[in-house]
Amino acid sequence: DIQVTxxxxxxxxxxxxxxxxxxxxxxxxxxxxxxxQQKSGKAPKLLIYGAxxxxxxxxxxxxxxxxxxxxxxxxxxxxxxxxxTYYCQQTYTAPRAFGQGTMVELK
Amino acid sequence: xxxxxxxxxxxxxxxxxxxxxxxVSGGAVGSTNWWTWVRxxxxxxLEWIGEIYHLGTTNSAPSLQGRVGMSIDKPGNQFSLTLTSxxxxxxxxxxxxxxxxxxxxxxxxxxxxxxxxxx
Numbered sequence: 001d002i003q004v005t006x007x008x009x010x011x012x013x014x015x016x017x018x019x020x021x022x023x024x025x026x027x028x029x030x031x032x033x034x035x036x037q038q039k040s041g042k043a044p045k046l047l048i049y050g051a052x053x054x055x056x057x058x059x060x061x062x063x064x065x066x067x068x069x070x071x072x073x074x075x076x077x078x079x080x081x082x083x084x085t086y087y088c089q090q091t092y093t094a095p096r097a098f099g100q101g102t103m104v105e106l107k
Numbered sequence: 108x109x110x111x112x113x114x115x116x117x118x119x120x121x122x123x124x125x126x127x128x129x130x131v132s133g134g135a136v137g138s139t140n141w142w143t144w145v146r147x148x149x150x151x152x153l154e155w156i157g158e159i160y161h162l163g164t165t166n167s168a169p170s171l172q173g174r175v176g177m178s179i180d181k182p183g184n185q186f187s188l189t190l191t192s193x194x195x196x197x198x199x200x201x202x203x204x205x206x207x208x209x210x211x212x213x214x215x216x217x218x219x220x221x222x223x224x225x226x
Contacts, residue, residue, distance in 0.1 A: 001169065034212045036153075043202055043219050044145075044153065049212035087153055091211040094166035098145075098153040 002027050004090050006099025012107040017078050021102045023071045023088035032092035035064055035073045038101075039084045047086075048073060078104075109134035111203050113220035120226055125190040129203030129217060130183075137161045137181045141206035143213060144177070144188045148199040158206055159186055193224045 003026035013019050023033065031051035036044040046055045048064035051071055061076045075082055083106050088099040115127035129142070136142060144156040157167030159177040167175040176189035190197060201220050204213040 032210055034210065036213070038153075043204075043216035044213070045216075046212055046214045049208075049214070050210045055212075055214065089153075089155070089213070091206070094158070095168040095170070096143075096155050096158070096206075096211065098155060101152045 001095055002029065002090050002093060002097060004088060004097045004099045006088055006102055008102060009100060010103040010105060012105045013078055014107045015078055015080055018074065018076045019078060019104060020075075021073045021086055021088075021104075023066075023073075023099050025069045025071075025090050025092075027092075028068045029090050029092035031067050032090055033064075033066070033071045034089045034091060035062075036087045036089065037082075037084050038087065044087065075104075080106075109205055109215045111205065111215055111217040113201060113203050113217045115201075115220060115222070117221055118223050118225065119193055121193055121195065121224055123193050123224075125188070125193055125197065125222060125224075127188045127201055127203075127220065127222075128185050129187070130185045131205075132184070134205070134215075135181075136179055136184050136186055140208075141211055142179065142186045143204045143206045143211075145202045145204060145213070146197075146199045147202070147219075148196070151199075154199075156188065156190075156201075158211075195224050198222060198224045 033051045035048040038044040141158045143158040179186045205215040
């Protein structure tokens with residue numbers, strides 16, 4: 001199975017800050033990496049797919065980069081609605097595991 | 108826009124079997140997508156359970172040790188999950204989702220169904 005390691009587990013930031021979340025996989029997965037945002041009590045929402053592509057309707061301040069085994073999600077100029085938990089998921093092969101999540105909290 | 112809705116019992120007994128259904132609207136389960144189950148224990152991360160294709164092909168998490176069954180009902184436009192030999196560790200919110208395209212990104216989700224395993 002491919003292991004997915006996401007870091008940090010949490011971070012504290014302010015509105016207007018830029019934050020970066022990293023996801024590493026135990027094997028190369030090309031660009032089969034997706035990013036999701038989850039708010040408390042809600043279903044996850046797709047942000048980035050194929051490591052780089054922005055899902056329709058997602059603001060351009062969300063950017064995905066990386067390929068192979070190392071990937072990042074960068075949120076530029078945090079807005080109040082961006083404080084949430086973020087997950088990566090590898091979809092290269094089954095089981096299509098998620099990372100452990102990163103909680104982005106208001107400082 | 109495709110919409111998904113989970114249904115099933117909210118409380119199940121230990122050692123029992125959980126059966127959940129996901130109703131799909133705005134799209135056909137017979138389309139070229141995979142249909143996925145994800146769960147989330149209280150306060151914990153998302154866990155991929157498994158996926159089913161409209162032709163019946165399935166993949167599931169080895170960690171669930173063969174306790175998982177999945178099926179698809181094209182006339183009813185729904186798909187289902189069965190999880191046997193339940194323990195308290197199976198408590199959580201269960202989501203169904205559509206895995207779209209080559210990247211199998213989960214672009215549409217149900218609202219989630221809370222399930223408690225308790226006597």
